[in-house]
Amino acid sequence: MHTTWLPFEWIVAIRFLREGRLQTLFIIAGVALGVAVIVFMSALISGLQTGFIRRVLSAQGHIQLLPPKEVTRLLRMGASARPGEVEAATVQVPLQRLKSIDQWQAVAQQIRSMPEVLVVSPVAGGSALVVRGVASRAVSLVGIEPALYYRVVNLPDKIVQGSADLTGSEMLVGTELAADLGVRVGDKLRLSTANGADTTLAIAGIFDLGNKAANGRSTFVSLRTAQSLLALPGGVTSMDVTVRDVYAAEVVAQRITAATGVDADSWISTNAELFTAITAQNTSNDAIRFFVGLSVAFGIASVLAVVVVQKSREIGILRAMGISRGQVMRVFLLQGGLLAGLGSVAGSLLGVGVLVLWQRSVHNPDGTPLFALVLEPALFGQALALATVTGLAAALAPARRAARLDPVVAIHG
Template sequence: MNRLLPIEWLAALRFLNEGRLQTLFIVGGVAVGVGVIVFMSALLDGMQANIFRRVLSSQPHIVISRPKDVARPLRVSHDGQIIVANVQKRSQIVASLDQWRKVREQMRRRGDIVAVSPTAGGSGFAIRGDASQSISLVGIDPQEYAKIVPLPDKLVAGTFRLTTTDMIVGTQLADDLGVRVGDKLRVATASGASATLSIAAIFDLGSKGVNQRNVYVELATAQNLLNLVGGVSNIDLTVADPFRAEEIAQQIGGQTGLLAESWIKTNNQFFLGLNAQKFSSYLIRVFVGLSVAAGIASVLVVSVVQRSKEIGILRAMGGSRGQVLRVFLIQGAVVGLAGSLVGSALGTLLLEVWRLAARNPDGTPMFAVSVDYGLYLWAAVLATLTGLVAAVTPAVRAARLDPVAAIRG
């Protein structure tokens, strides 16, 4: 097999074999760096996905509603000029979206939107005996809305069923009013309408405010209670790429003339926190990569000094500068690749240890962590390239050695 290998490969592998201790140190350094990158990448991705899922599991990516009523001047002169700058904002009333069915069909035709659900929402009161609680009444089409917010997966009691006489309430509201599945509550709204509904299920969306406030009813029920017969107040959307939600919302606003608000706008601090976390993780990976490259370069520089006589002999036997250059580039690539393979195994082992150690008080995993197998491929490619780049300076130095001076030492 050795006869099939070019002289550069034979020399590179021989140098690595003769300096086993150095080779082991450099491969170990690369392995630690790659292991840290694999472990941190999987851990941070899992953490971000968990936080992202928890925040967005209780809300749509984009909400389309009527534009806010504009403010009006309080005083105007006889010629129509405003003479008093004081402006009073009009009170906002629950009103239906104009031509909402047409807007819904437009949204369904967009390739970047995966789910569309019209809703009728407004404020009201849940009343049981002498106790009452202010609520946010949300009328939904159960099948469509489940694609926006996975309510069936969030139920802690009852079944996901909504008829004109059913309601689904949160755990906090159920505790406050002392009710459970099968009990009845009277729901009243500012329009003067009221209805007595039966609790079909109780949900937990992971937010005390949402669990205390949101009450889900069938769309027709909410339309009657909110005096929106045949109308809807919002159209909720889920997009294919949540991080493009604000861009898509602006496009929708320009297309329809309606108010389109994305989760990025309504959760701006959370979005900025996610971006900061991603940026910091990238910086950590870059600095780990730089430290790995520095380690490879330093060891290969020492190898050039130690192998100067062999390099001189190789040149004296007719070896070209290019061949000497390739010898050390091959060494850098080999140790980078070997280190990436060992590091990937080390990162996977660390993730398994973390899965066993990181547990909630009830014994369940803190959050799901999985490794994209493409990460292993990228780790191997980047570590190999890092080894090549780190070997450039030592390789150039070796190629420039004078054969006679090198042999004489």
């Protein structure tokens, strides 16, 4: 191997590594295993989290805007109270009536202007009774604008029969509800609400949300149809919002509330336990990275410390020939960087191989992969940077020790 074109420090560093081939291979293998663990765990946790979040958000927006709740009021004794008596009060929880978000069009326009927001979809929802012959079921009625709502919830992908195209005379029902009522695409159902409004709609499609309860109670109609049935002319009961960064949903929700005064609930606040579990996973992943990096650092440092002892005579001769202490330090720093860099590349390849085998061998009960395999270039860049920095840091102490060797003592030692 011709290395005459390399700087002097590189030539010496590579020669030291080649002369100790066995220990070099062992430390590269150790670094590779550490990096493989980091790559595997990071990609696995990322894939599992992506899958969990996709399932949670498959049937809801990142943020939901709701009208303010009715406030409590005091029922006082008034004129019947005698002078000097303390007036008693009874707190009565008010009935939460179905009502629209005030000036929702202006609110929606204001929210759409926020750079973090992608889609704002108005929804008119409430309770209804669906009737077919002598059979009836209480359902959740959801009125939507398909062009907007389907960008929040990908309902067309959940259609198992028919289509997701909605007109004012059509509706979508879940698989459980269709089975209970014995209906299929094209059949008609009568919808009625508590205020006495009713209408007859044809079934345009049957969907499967992946949840038996939701499939048995959810129905979708056009926004205008729901507004008519729920006595909400031109009104909406909620708005679903999607944002660019799902993990920033809570921050965006607080900004929306501060700017508009409308209550905004993010998926993070409504799924607090899940988000806590995700945070715990990230913390455990960081802990794994730290301890793996620490073990790699100790391994590299111990090997280079041995090299300093083994090569002390050579180091003394080089110092006697006029090599500076800085050059000696760079020789050992380069060894640490090379060991970490080669181990990182090997570890990344090993981690990817294990990930592919794991994904092919472990599946969900329905046969689908347990997690989505997402190999982001940033992950390998981070692994390489972490390993290289760790290698350089581990080599620092042996390098300083080698640079401080007295040439005369080293040669005669």
